[in-house]
Amino acid sequence: MRKIARIAPSLLAADFARLGEEMAAIDAHVDWWHLDVMDGHFVPNLAIGIPIIEAIRPHTNKPFDVHMMTTNAHAYLEALRSAGADQVTVHVEAYPDPTAVADRARELELRFGLVLNPPTDVEAVLPYVELCDVVVVMSVAPGFGGQAFIPSVLDKVERLRKWVDSRGLPTDIEIDGGIDGSNVGRARNAGADVFVAGTSVFRAPNPVEAIAELRRAIAEA
Numbered sequence: 001m002r003k004i005a006r007i008a009p010s011l012l013a014a015d016f017a018r019l020g021e022e023m024a025a026i027d028a029h030v031d032w033w034h035l036d037v038m039d040g041h042f043v044p045n046l047a048i049g050i051p052i053i054e055a056i057r058p059h060t061n062k063p064f065d066v067h068m069m070t071t072n073a074h075a076y077l078e079a080l081r082s083a084g085a086d087q088v089t090v091h092v093e094a095y096p097d098p099t100a101v102a103d104r105a106r107e108l109e110l111r112f113g114l115v116l117n118p119p120t121d122v123e124a125v126l127p128y129v130e131l132c133d134v135v136v137v138m139s140v141a142p143g144f145g146g147q148a149f150i151p152s153v154l155d156k157v158e159r160l161r162k163w164v165d166s167r168g169l170p171t172d173i174e175i176d177g178g179i180d181g182s183n184v185g186r187a188r189n190a191g192a193d194v195f196v197a198g199t200s201v202f203r204a205p206n207p208v209e210a211i212a213e214l215r216r217a218i219a220e221a
C-alpha cells in the first residue's frame with residue numbers, strides 16, 4: 001500500500017541562533033518536524049533537548065517527531081509529552097524488548113516508534129512492529145547530520161514494507177539520514193512513507209524549493 005508521503009525536516013541542520021525564523025520560513029511546507037535528542041553516550045554527540053522542544057512548540061501546529069538517541073528514553077516520556085512531543089521513537093539497540101517503553105508511550109497518548117541503526121538487522125524489530133506507529137530505518141550512523149546516505153539500508157525498508165503490508169498493519173516506515181533529491185525516489189520505491197531531511201533542506205539556497213524538489217522526486221518515483 002502506498003501511503004501519502006510525508007516530509008519531516010530535521011532541525012539539527014538549522015541555524016540554532018535563528019531557530020524560530022528557520023522554522024517559520026518552511027513551516028507551511030512541512031508535514032512533521034523531526035527533533036533529534038542525543039545523550040552523548042548512546043551516540044557521541046549532544047543535540048536538542050526538552051527546553052528547546054518546549055520553546056519551539058508555540059511556533060507551529062505541525063506534529064513533533066522526537067528521535068531519542070539515548071539509552072534511557074523511557075525516563076523522559078512524560079517530560080517530552082508535556083513539552084509538546086506527538087511521537088517519540090527509541091532505538092531497538094537500546095531497547096531489545098521495547099514492550100514496557102511502548103506501553104508507557106501509549107498511556108501518555110504519544111505515538112511510538114522503533115529506530116534501527118544501519119548495522120542492525122531488521123529481525124530485531126519484526127516481533128515488535130505491532131507495538132509501533134512507525135519504524136525508522138537509519139540511513140546514516142546516528143549522531144551527526146550531513147553524512148552520506150547508505151543505500152544498502154533500502155533492503156530493510158523493503159522487508160519492512162512487505163511485513164507491514166502482508167499483515168495489513170497501519171505502521172509508517174520512516175527513513176532518516178542523508179536524504180536528498182538524488183536518493184529520495186529510491187527510498188520511496190523501497191516503501192518509505194516518511195522522509196527526514198536535514199542538510200538537504202536547511203543548507204539549500206532555498207529550503208522551500210528543496211522541500212518541493214523532494215516532493216517532486218517522490219511523486220515521480
Ligand code: DX5
Pocket residue numbers: 010012013034036067140141142143144145146147176177178179196197198199200
Ligand atoms: C542523525 C539524525 C538525523 C539527521 C538527519 O543522527 O538522526 O535526523 O539530523 O540529517 P541529514 O539529513 O543532514 O542527514
Ligand code: ZN
Pocket residue numbers: 010034035036067176196
Ligand atoms: Zn533523527
